[in-house]
Amino acid sequence: MKYQVDKKGYYGEFGGAFIPEMMHPNIEELQQKYMEVINSYNFRQDFIQLLKHYVGRPSPLYLAKRLSEKYGSDIYLKREDLNHTGSHKVNNTIGQILLAKALGKKRIIAETGAGQHGVATATVCALMGMKCVVYMGALDVERQAPNVKKMRMLGAEVIPAVSGNQTLKDATNEAMRDWIRNPVDTHYIIGSVVGPHPYPDMVTQFQAVISEEIKMQLDEHIGREYPTRVIACVGGGSNAAGAFYHFLENEEVELIGVEAAGKGVDTSETAATLTLGNVGVLHSSRSMLMQTDDGQIVEPYSISAGLDYPGIGPLHAHLCKTHRAKYLWATDQEVLDAALELTQLEGIIPALESAHALAALKKIELKPTDVTVINLSGRGDKDMETYLSHFGY
Amino acid sequence: MSTQNRINQLFEKKQNNIFSVYFTAGYPDLNDTVPTIQLLEQNGADLIEIGMPFSDPVADGPVIQQSSTVALKNGMSIKKLFEQLENIRESVNIPLILMGYVNPVMQYGVEAFCQKCQEVGIDGLIIPDLPLNVYQEEYQTLFEKYGLHNILLITPQTSDERIQEIDNASSGFIYMVSSSSTTGIKNKASDFHVDYFERVNQLSLKNPRLIGFGISNRETFDNACKYAAGAIIGSAFVKALDQKLTLEERISGFVKTVVSPA
Secondary structure, three states: OOOOOOOOOEOOOOOOOOOOOOHHHHHHHHHHHHHHHHHOOHHHHHHHHHHHHHHOOOOEEOOHHHHHHHHEEEEEEEEEHHHHHHEEEHHHHHHHHHHHHHHOOEEEEEEEEEHHHHHHHHHHHHOOEEEEEEEEEHHHHHHHHHHHHHHOOOOOOOEEEEEOOHHHHHHHHHHHHHHHHHHOEEEEEOOOOOOOOOOOHHHHHHHOOOHHHHHHHHHHHHHOOOOOEEEEEOOHHHHHHHHHHHHHHOOEEEEEEEEEEOOOOOOOOOOOOOHHHHEEEEEOEEHHHOOOOOOOEEEOOOHHHHHHEEEOOOHHHHHHHOOOOEEEEEHHHHHHHHHHHHHHHHHEEEEEHHHHHHHHOOOOOOOOOOEEEEEOOEEEEHHHHHHHHHHOO | OOOOOOHHHHHOOOOOOOEEEEEOOOOOOOOHHHHHHHHHOOOOOOEEEEEEOOOOOOOOOOOOOHHHHHHHHHHHOOOHHHHHOOHHOOOOOEEEEEEEOOHHHHHHOOOHHHHHHHHHHHEEEEEEOOOOOHHHHHHHHHHHHHOEEEOEEOOOOOOOOHHHHHHHHHHOEEEEEOOOOOOOOOOOOOHHHHHHHHHHHHOOOOOOEEOOOOOOOOHHHHHHOOOOOOOOHHHHHHOOOOOOOHHHHHHHHHHHOOOOOO
């Protein structure tokens, strides 16, 4: 169990809970109760039922024939894009809303970048009749107007974060401030495997359903429970954590995360944290992050708002450091090419985030006997404007 | 901990109405740091918290965040701050505390940072996102080696048991956060959690307390002083620095709205 979180909330040297005292009661409550709650019979029943009948799980594991032909090797797509709300994000929000209810919370807050996690949170709040407040960078509110409208229609209050660069990092700051001001009745649904312990592990547990299904589905397809490799995109890293989880201890499986290089890792407009960052503390956990020599956080850039984050979950920092997983990067242009390739070979328009994982196919050696699983974490509806402006249709 | 520390000396000398002020280093102008400290002492401040600006100050409200953004744009950094403070003890006698977030301190190097603090004459540190357990496991030995008090926070939600734990791990004083808020939230005296202050006072703690967050004027200052050794003003002072007057006028003008001339 080399890759599990330890009792203090660390993966090797990464993780922990660097929280101000104001957050201590809430975090301590979560640390003490999360395992007990999520392993309880009632919770498991509700979680499994909702994932099946509400989200539509299991999501298919699809052998992409034309894509496989092109690369001369079998490529399977884990179709998280077919989930309700259009991405893997809902696996986590279902889990956390059930946890919040079990803890007696009445009000939910969340941060969002592109709006996928915000929509997934607003959705489960509507489902459970809970009050929902979503913080979103003011710039993202403008860039992602359709998701803002969706959240409002779902009954959520969307509050623009006007500090900093007005993107995901700033929305996260504002959500943390809200939690500090509302310490009693509120649960903060963090959208990725970031934040103080127990969030990285808790969100990983909720997303682990992805690799649990991949194992069973691969058995049906190829009579073996594991592939040669799993590839997933990484911003904070929740879909990758979920897709890797049940393969972590099986070192025969190669794990590949793909970061957003933006305009290139040799430019300042990038979000390739593991490639360019160093150790530091952001949003209450010790991990790798992009920062100046003085320890100020550097504003990241990526064509995909969901990967536009200067940090990364501590699990990934640990998998990178121990070489259990390999982290590559893809530039905006490589990502656009990969998205178009999948669209025209398979009739699937991927989210820009997920297209980073697809772009890795050109960066690795694929043998004819290999079995590669790519986690297609979300669908591209939200990115149509970006695609259209680049491809000129 | 040596009794030479100026924080201990202050609390030995004065048990009431301790007037403590926070400001952000390098704000409004890069080189305002030293004159601000000098003018605060001349105008009657008992203790000063010098804010080390951080790009993502989650425990702070909009005023201090904005001042941090400006200070960083002005070129403020920990390295720059230590340069500015190099000779501060030639002109300033009151205790000085550095307040900031843990990441810039980590990047500077924790031991180098502590050593430099001792060299320039810093008496204590407030690092809100350095929680008690991490402090005890990784930082305490270094803080003590360089004679620095670690000032820990308590809030209305902190349990009695944890307050005792924090008291045991503290030296100097305890920073009592007035209400569930980030900095700069406007308090009225009527918003004060009197029951919380009284609960804390009945715990017979070994460390004195200063109340901070939401202290902005004479009314809130006087009221806080009824329940603790003194109070800390931050956002209201930082806001007052943003006026078209000389630095001296801004500082003396503000101090008069809170305390009577010393």
